[in-house]
Amino acid sequence: MEVREIIARRAAKELNDGEVANLGFGMPTQAVNYLPKGIKLIMHTENGAFGFGGKPNCNDADSDVSNAGSEPVTLLPGAACMSLATSLGAMRNGYIDVTILGALEVDQFGNIANWAVKRDGLWWPGIGGAMELTYGTKKIIATLQHTDKNGNSKIKKKCELPLTGKRCVKTIITEKAVFDVGEDMLILREIYPGLSLEDIKAITEADFIVGEDLKDMEL
Template identity: 65%
Template sequence: MDPRVLIAKRVAQEFKDGQLVNLGFGMPTQATNYMPEGVNVMFHAENGVFGVGQRPTASEAKADVTNAGSEPITLVPGAAIMDLATSLGAMRVGLLDITVLGALEVDQLGNIANWAVKRNGKWWPGIGGAMDLCYRTPQVIACLMHTDKGGQSKILKKCSLPLTGKGTVKTIITDKAVFDVGDNILILKEHAPGVTLDEIKAFTEADFIVTNTFCEMKL
């Protein structure tokens, strides 16, 4: 299975019927296509949409119907479209139940860095609305590949990049594992199909403990 699809499928299992859910750029948006049977949630895009549907095919895509990352979206019946200020206001007053964010790094303190890398001496591209989402959503889920292209862990003891949210992440979902964030330590709950505990230990810089119910992801 494509690791990004695996992550999106596992993310979708976190949602409960009736919730309001924001999906960040990239991998999080794929979760709309893998919703569990009988679970109905309202997806939010920070540029001003409540009621985001499944990702469209290329022939269905419309240039003026997109999410905040300019990715094409569909709208479910009853969807609401609003200006950016109203959408950000909904985020800032705590209306959302869950936010799912892609990440460059996360750490065992629940910190997340997802907005900037250094290029030519400058931090790029910019933080956007992710900081508002981190601090005003009760459950923040970080989803990311477990390692970078060089095989180095992105699940760290302490983030090295500028933070988006400090101590805000509750759950981390990667292509290898699922962690909850505990008291300055991660709690390993699940492993991806075919991934062993020894492999997770080898590719994880952060300190973690393993739950008694540690099991394979049910996809």
Template identity: 65%
Template sequence: MDARVLIAKRAAQEIKDGQLVNLGFGMPTQVSNYLPEGIHVLFHAENGVFGVGPKPKASEALADMTNAGAEPITLVPGAAIMDLATSLGAMRSGRLDVTILGALEVDQMGNIANWAVQRNGKWWPGIGGAMDLCYGTEVVIACLMHADKGGESKIMKKCALPLTGKGCVKTIITDKAVFEVGENVLILKEHAPGVTLEEIKTLTEADFVVADTFCEMKL
């Protein structure tokens, strides 16, 4: 299974019926494709849409209906489109139940960095609405590859990149494992199919303990 699909499928299992859910652009946008049967939620796009529907066919896409990643969307019955200021206000005021964000790094204190890398001496591209989502959402789920292309851990003791949100992440889902964020330590809950505990230990910089219920992801 493709690693990004695996992460999206596992993240979808964290969503409960009736919730209002923001999907960050990138990998999290795939989560809506894998909702468990019987789960009905309302998806939010930070650029100003409540009620994001399935991705349209290319021939049916409209340029003025997109998510925050500029990907075409459809609307479900009862959807609402609003200006960005109204959308950000809803994000900051606790209206959202869950936010699923892509990440560059996360750490054992529940910090997340997802907005900037340094190129030519400058940090870019920009923080966007992720900071507001981290502040205003009770449950933040981070989705990312466990290690970078060089094999270096992205699950860290302390994030090295500029933070998007501090102490906000509750659950971390990677292509190797699922962690719950505890008190300055991660709790390893699940491993991906075919991934061993020793492999996770090798690829994880952060301190973690293994849950008594440690098991394979059920996808």
């Protein structure tokens, strides 16, 4: 299974019946395609809609109906579309129960960095609505690959990139593991099948303890 699909499938399992949920740009937008059976949510996209569904087939796609990543989605009965300003206001004011965000880095304190990276000595910003979401959402789930292309951990003791939100992340999901954020350290909940605890320690910079109910990652 491809890395992005592993993360999106696992992230979808964090969503609960009846929640208002936002899916951020990148891997998080794919989670709507893997919702557990019977789960009914009000899905929100920051570009201005409540009540969207999964990806339509090619013949039913409408270029005017897309998510935050400009990917085609369906609008379910009762869906509401609005201006970007209204949508951002809903995000800041606590109308969203849970948000799944992509991240460049996260750390053991629940900090998240996902809007700016340095390349060849220059900052490349990608400012979106994540700052509103980390401020106004009750539960933040961060999704990212466990290491960068050089094998360095993206699960840090302390974020090195400019922060998007402070002490806001509750759960971290990678293709290798699932962590909860505890009191200044992480709690390992799940490991991808076939990997050992030593494998996770070798690729994780952050301090973490092993949860009492540690198990294989469910996909």
